Amino acid sequence: MKAIMWTKYGPPDGLQLRESDKPVPRDNEVLIRIAATTVTTGDCELRSLKIPVLFRLPVRIYNGLLKPKRITILGQELSGEIETTGKDVRLFKKGDQVFASTGLSFGGYAEYICLPEETKMGVLAKKPVNMTYEEAAAVPTGGLEALHFLRKGNIQHGQKVLIIGAGGSIGTFAVQLARHFGAEVTGVDSTKKLDMLRSIGAVHVIDYTREDFTKNGETYDVIFDIMGKSSFSGSIKSLKQNGRYLIGNPGLTQIVRGRWISMRSSKKVIIGAAIQKVEDLAFLKELIEAGAIKSVIDRRYPLEQTAEAHRYVDTGQKKGNVVITIGKNTKI
Template sequence: MRAAVYRRFGGPEVVRIEELSKPRPRRGEVLINVRASTVSAADYRARTKDVPKGLKLVTSIALGFFVPRFRVLGMDVAGVVEEVGADVAGFRPGDEVIAMLGSRFGGHAEYVTVQQGSALTAKPRNMTFEDAAALVFGGITARALLSQVQLAPGASVLVNGASGAVGTAAVQLAHLAGSRVTAVCSAPNSDLAHSLGANRVIDYTRTDFTQETNVYDLVIDCVGNATFEQLEPLIKPNGALVSVISDLTGVINARSRSRRTGKRIIAGNVTYLSGDLADVARLASTGRFLPVIDKIYDLTAIAEAHRYVDTGRKRGNVVVRVTASPMPGPNAASIINIPVTPSVIS
């Protein structure tokens, strides 16, 4: 099978297309013929080992100290079940599925195996594989984090980094929960944030949101560019802070900060559950949750996809087309696609 392989840490040029042996499903595993995946911020961090302060040792244990432990990146996939191992129930060859692979990666290849009990669910029938792949990373991450807080209708929510994969998902899910959403992003992404459900947008290039007097029931930080001391005053009593990106101090001190402030502080690893992914897929199947796609690249242009993600300017998701996807049926949901430069699609 074809796969995008990296054998050393570094820039986009370290990722190259190679031929690898096709995996076989073991007991309890599902073999997926991958049609599409994404290049996410997690792929960037794994490839470069550019991680938040204090997490270098922890991530090196997971990713490898001197050479990559997992040679194929890609945390999410959309594809077709090719084969199932013994004792697999609920999936059979031919099923169209989406899956979150998490820290074991492997999505940037024509085939990958997934445990049936992991974050694996049916693909929305009204979407192409490329569109469905764009649901996974941001959607399941935002859903998992929001499930840890109680959002009453009318709650006020601030999303810092509202134009990224997790941010665009968080804005939509908070809006669907009946919240009043304030999005922090750059001015060119203002229309996008409003279209996803944001009631107000703060242009971070003109206004420092941490200096405003407004307070919120929930602050979701998808960027990690503000300290806890800057964010804590923005949270109402009994409110919550969700740090999608946090350094070691933030992870270690989350519980003590919660006790000290009386505010729920959530930081650290996300547990990916099939139920959360299925919830996102159900919302997408009815058009209530929309995947946001910035650019689409063919697998052969994987290095270019990584190079674009490295700019830090992607909006929503950068999709990698592993195998061409057929067009969806007439009841397809509306997908938000940022205009794609034709030269990057092959």
């Protein structure tokens, strides 16, 4: 099978199209012919090792000191069709159209992948009937992260929610989910993304290149900083009493200060990545089929141009998701 192999840490030119052995499913696994996958910011950060300094050495120890060895195919989410099943599989059958998150095992940049029908790492479910493969592939990572944090925020109808980094994969789902939960949503991102944010339900938008939300006098019930790049003290000041500050990618200082604030005031700082659950992916599927949320796709690339897709995501300009199409029938 064709696959994009991750051959070195650093720039996207370390992603190379090569032939690899087609995987064979174990008894509890399904073999999926992948139709589409995505390039997430997480894929790019791992590829380049642009991650917090504390984690760089552990990643190298786990995955290879000089070059990737344990994980050699990136790609965290995908959609496709089940080609074969192991003898113990009960939830799926040949021909099922599915979407999935692979968790930290990655493997989406390939024509085929084997996934367990039930696992503690990653999730697998039948894809929404009203989505193409490309649209479905963009749901699991961003959708599950957004759902996790907004539930932690305990959003109530009529509350004011500010989402920082609203124009990315997690952010576009967070805007739609917060709107679904009845919030008045303000999206913060760069100039080129503001019209898109309005189109998916943001009542207010703020161009961070021109305006600092911490200085406009507005306060919010929930602030969700997806990348953890906003001013910590400014965000706390912009929270109402009993407000929640959700940080998707916190640094050590934010973690320490967050615990102190949570202990000493009515405002709560909430951190921590999502634990992916099949029932949460099923919930997102229900909302999609009801027309409440959708995927936002910026660009599409064929598998052969995965490195170019990474270069684009590295710019930080993507709106929603960047999709990699694999083989035929990606429109189904």
